[in-house]
Amino acid sequence: MTEPMEVLTEKHSRRGHPTVDELIAVQNLSFPRDPADLLGTFWPEAESIEDFLAALRASRGRGRTDPGT
Numbered sequence: 001m002t003e004p005m006e007v008l009t010e011k012h013s014r015r016g017h018p019t020v021d022e023l024i025a026v027q028n029l030s031f032p033r034d035p036a037d038l039l040g041t042f043w044p045e046a047e048s049i050e051d052f053l054a055a056l057r058a059s060r061g062r063g064r065t066d067p068g069t
Helices: 004-012 020-027 049-059
Strands: none
């Protein structure tokens, strides 16, 4: 038996791209019902926004040497 993704690829190889709904069905995706489930815990609440921005700049390889950034 052919895999569902292969069927979808064959179906749309000449006509264009599959719809989002078709991709969701083939990939068996599910989405959270509660938007709060999308919130991450990647930054401690006790840390300031300045600490967050400094870490962000450092992760991008830029320090705060240029006040315009």
